[in-house]
Amino acid sequence: xxxxxxxxxxxxVDDALLIxxxxxxxxxxxxxxxxxxxxxxxxxxxxxxxxxxxxxRLDMATxxxxxxxxxxxxxxxxxxxxxxxxVAKRYEAVVEGLMTEDRGDVDASLIIDWPNRPRQIVDPxxxxxxxxxxxxxARGEDTTRVALEPVTGRSHQLRVHLQHIxxxxxxxxxxxxxxxxxxRLLLHAQRLAFAHPASGQAVDFESPxxx
Numbered sequence: 001x002x003x004x005x006x007x008x009x010x011x012x013v014d015d016a017l018l019i020x021x022x023x024x025x026x027x028x029x030x031x032x033x034x035x036x037x038x039x040x041x042x043x044x045x046x047x048x049x050x051x052x053x054x055x056x057r058l059d060m061a062t063x064x065x066x067x068x069x070x071x072x073x074x075x076x077x078x079x080x081x082x083x084x085x086x087v088a089k090r091y092e093a094v095v096e097g098l099m100t101e102d103r104g105d106v107d108a109s110l111i112i113d114w115p116n117r118p119r120q121i122v123d124p125x126x127x128x129x130x131x132x133x134x135x136x137x138a139r140g141e142d143t144t145r146v147a148l149e150p151v152t153g154r155s156h157q158l159r160v161h162l163q164h165i166x167x168x169x170x171x172x173x174x175x176x177x178x179x180x181x182x183x184r185l186l187l188h189a190q191r192l193a194f195a196h197p198a199s200g201q202a203v204d205f206e207s208p209x210x211x
Contacts, residue, residue: 002020006043007023007026007112008022008023008026008044008063011065011205011207013049014198015070015072015198016069016070016071016074016196016197016198016199017069017070017074017078017196017197018045018049018052018067018070019065019066019067019068019069019192019205020041020065020066020067020068020070021063021064021065021207022041022046022058022062022064022065022066022189023063024060024061024062024063024076024185025060025061025184026039026040026041026060027039027040027041027060027152028040028041028042028054028057028058028059028060028066029041029054029057030033030042030043030101033125034100034198034207039166041066041174042054042068045068046125049070051068051070051071051182052068052069052070053066053068053069053070053071053072053075054067054068054069055069055075055078055079055206056082056153057081058189059060059156059159059187061171061173061184061185061187062185062188062189063087063184063187063188063189063210064091064189064190064207065189065190065191065192065205065206065207066120066189067192067194069197074197074198075207077197079192081194081195081197082114082153085151085152086194086195087193087194088149088191088192088193088194088204089149089150089189089191089192090147090148090189090190090191091147091148091149091150091158091187091188091189091190092137092145092146092147092148092187092188092190092209093145093148093162093186093187093188093206094143094144094145094146094169094170094182094186094211095143095144095145095146095167095169095170095186096142096144096167096168096170096176097142097143097144097166097167097170098139098142098143098144098207099134099136099139099144099146099167100134102135103133103134103135103136104133104134104165105131105132105133105134106130106131106134106161106162106165106201107129107130107131107134108122108124108127108130108131108160108161108164109124109125109126109127109128109130110122110127110128110130110154110155110156110157110160111123111126111128112155113189115149118155118156119156119174119175119176120154120155120156120157120159120160121160122160122164126184128152128154129151129152130152130154130157130159130160130161131149131151131152132147132148132149132150132151132152132157132161133151134147134148134149134162135147143170145161146168147190148162156174156175158187159172159174159175159185159187160175160178162175163175164174169185169186169187170182170185171184171185171186172184172185172187173185180191182211184211186211188207188209188210188211189197189207190206190207190208190209191204191205191206191207192204192205193205
């Protein structure tokens with residue numbers, strides 16, 4: 001049943017964790033309504049590995065790597081690693097326009113836009129600190145392919161930060177002016193690296209960008 005209703009790719013499994021490559025369009029965790037309470041990555045995994053627990057999430061429109069813990073203690077250790085910024089995360093995206101610099105930082109605090117939630121907005125006064133590092137990988141005719149490192153982990157952080165500097169991610173229905181210029185949100189969680197919660201050894205996982 002698991003394989004029939006899901007299209008994710010299992011990258012790694014052991015007694016402490018699961019590494020999964022999530023496709024765009026699949027919820028990471030249970031959502032509202034009967035369908036989304038069951039049709040999501042966490043529920044699919046729990047059907048096969050009942051001790052699976054959520055550590056972090058990706059937006060439904062974002063593809064790429066996620067780690068799930070197996071058991072409470074491993075969840076605690078992995079959650080602490082994310083909280084203490086001991087997890088290396090790298091994303092790849094295609095953004096509107098040609099970025100003139102080769103690299104830079106976006107340091108802009110974010111807060112939920114309550115009248116338009118779940119959208120987020122930049123608010124230097126009331127917002128929570130958010131920092132993204134970016135680097136150009138390639139330039140096209142009117143787009144730029146970038147590597148993104150979210151130093152903090154705010155909701156929609158990469159999407160809002162790229163819009164904030166005038167280069168929204170292509171296909172972004174919330175933050176790009178013409179989302180239909182791409183068949184999907186062109187944002188992919190390409191790399192996760194951290195200390196294994198059981199052994200303490202460094203582990204590093206990568207997923208090729210699908211666009």
